């Protein structure tokens with residue numbers, strides 16, 4: 399496909415959507431080939447998008463065809479041993495030498511080694527390197543460079559390059575994450591990716607971008623993509639767990655009756671149906687976020703960066719919450735499969751180790767929620783000054799007088815309840831910061847003292863956004879559907895609202911007129927809804943339409959032959975090749991005979 403795009407003459411693209419990627423649908427049939435993480439993930443996921451986002455058209459014309467035809471294989475090396483989160487603290491330097499028109503890359507100390515880049519350990523021969531740009535003795539901060547690190551014929555590291563693999567991890571073990579160091583390694587001036595900033599031949603630094611953070615553009619793109627990727631992973635996990643729960647029978651709640659399918663237990667439905675509903679919520683939210691993202695790209699092409707801060711705030715919190723919810727819910731799917739869920743062949747451990755890494759990479763959970771919180775507090779202050787609010791924060795206006803929102807248990811009322819919680823929590827943060835400042839603290843310390851609340855406020859904002867988008871998009875997309883489909887999808891989105899309302903009763907009691915009686919009602923409606931969804935549960939996961947080859951699970955295959963597949967897999971293990979293993983004769987028998 400990549401080669402085709404290039405041959406079709408789409409080389410001079412300036413935005414990712416020009417490639418025809420109009421929606422972040424990542425139904426990866428490649429999962430059936432790469433049973434684990436592909437060592438090319440970073441090539442497609444970050445190397446190519448960075449060329450598109452950070453290069454001039456001339457640079458794109460040079461690098462994009464090579465990358466798309468896999469003539470070169472790249473990765474994205476930003477994180478170092480000493481710094482990942484704090485990009486401004488990166489230590490690798492790129493110093494311009496006007497006499498040779500080259501940059502000299504240097505790794506000054508151990509903590510400056512690049513660390514983590516996927517595919518760097520063994521696969522890649524090129525690399526995007528983030529380094530502090532020095533010219534004429536002045537540091538201009540981190541900038542991206544394209545660097546060849548290995549010979550394309552022999553694959554040997556080039557002189558001046560120290561590269562290797564970082565070793566085993568919780569997951570991602572087939573991604574050959576690597577380390578990289580430079581010993582005065584020279585690259586041509588043109589290898590600075592020059593869309594946002596340039597260095598002329600004589601070493602003059604020219605800033606082109608209108609916004610200081612456009613260098614971080616690939617990260618924003620990947621954060622946007624990860625939301626739909628999480629929907630995809632969770633849909634896989636819950637397909638496995640629901641199918642298994644329909645096969646598995648356990649216990650005897652009523653005497654003289656057969657053992658029920660575990661899916662008939664209300665607690666099992668409580669564990670699993672929220673996973674189905676969350677997969678839908680994230681899929682719809684990710685499409686909405688993608689549309690927001692492409693809208694901002696269009697604005698920026700017209701020279702307007704005003705919408706970028708809101709996109710950064712949204713993509714940060716949605717990345718944090720979708721990855722965190724997904725890892726927790728995949729783990730819940732594993733619990734729902736009892737002991738067999740712990741088998742590697744169930745595929746739940748691999749799905750979990752993948753999802754939990756996403757909570758950290760591309761911006762740690764807490765760090766990204768604090769980025770969103772920064773935007774929320776700033777917006778609150780702007781509202782106080784009478785300035786207009788951005789669309790996703792319009793709800794603040796209704797809550798500005800501080801009075802409690804009256805509780806309304808219709809789905810729309812519950813969404814307004816989440817708005818009230820978010821507004822209340824942001825307001826409480828602003829109050830806390832101001833209180834600390836009035837007591838003599840400087841702003842940074844007052845912020846620091848409020849960070850636990852700020853993370854909570856950003857989560858509440860994100861939850862309110864997801865609830866609203868899920869509800870609105872479900873209504874919009876099912877408008878022309880049959881009454882049956884409409885009813886079931888409505889049940890799923892209502893389930894999401896009721897589940898989270900019950901999870902957040904403390905907040906709702908604080909910021910709305912919710913009463914004990916209302917909570918009892920919510921609980922009863924939630925339980926009734928689980929029973930309503932039960933008959934459609936297997937159909938709902940079948941509708942995700944994963945082929946067995948993609949699901950790769952002994953527990954989740956379409957035919958339900960769980961025990962047969964578990965035994966088939968067990969018999970494949972090398973430990974079963976011989977009835978007695980060598981270790982018995984070498985160690986166990988001598989030990990039993992007291993000879994060791």
Ligand SMILES: CCCCCCCCCCCCCCCCCCCCCC(=O)SCCNC(=O)CCNC(=O)[C@H](O)C(C)(C)COP(=O)(O)OP(=O)(O)OC[C@H]1O[C@@H](n2cnc3c(N)ncnc32)[C@H](O)[C@@H]1OP(=O)(O)O
Nearest residue numbers: 417442443446476482483484485611614623710759760761
């Ligand atoms: C056919 C063609 C196909 C094409 C391709 C198709 C591809 C299709 C395939 C697709 C596959 C998808 C899946 C891929 C999977 C990939 C796997 C990935 C593996 C993992 C990779 C990685 O893991 S790679 C490293 C990521 N490493 C981070 O993620 C560091 C986090 N760390 C920060 O991101 C910054 O360090 C942090 C905290 C912001 C502070 O940055 P800082 O200190 O510079 O800034 P401050 O906090 O001081 O903030 C100062 C002001 O900047 C504002 N601001 C900050 N950032 C901003 C921003 N981005 N945009 C706008 N504004 C921003 C902020 O809001 C403030 O605004 P204000 O002043 O107005 O309040």
Ligand SMILES: Cc1cc2nc3c(=O)[nH]c(=O)nc-3n(C[C@H](O)[C@H](O)[C@H](O)COP(=O)(O)OP(=O)(O)OC[C@H]3O[C@@H](n4cnc5c(N)ncnc54)[C@H](O)[C@@H]3O)c2cc1C
Nearest residue numbers: 474475476477481482483514515516755758759760761764
């Ligand atoms: C599987 C995997 C693949 C990766 N692939 C790549 C890759 O291809 N390329 C690449 O460049 N990088 C990659 N990374 C690195 C990844 O992007 C970083 O690990 C991530 O951004 C987190 O940064 P850190 O490791 O410095 O964590 P740290 O920032 O050191 O986090 C440690 C703790 O400190 C907290 N913390 C840090 N700063 C703050 C703050 N300001 N306020 C409050 N708390 C804070 C965090 O919340 C966390 O609890 C990968 C990581 C993983 C796990």
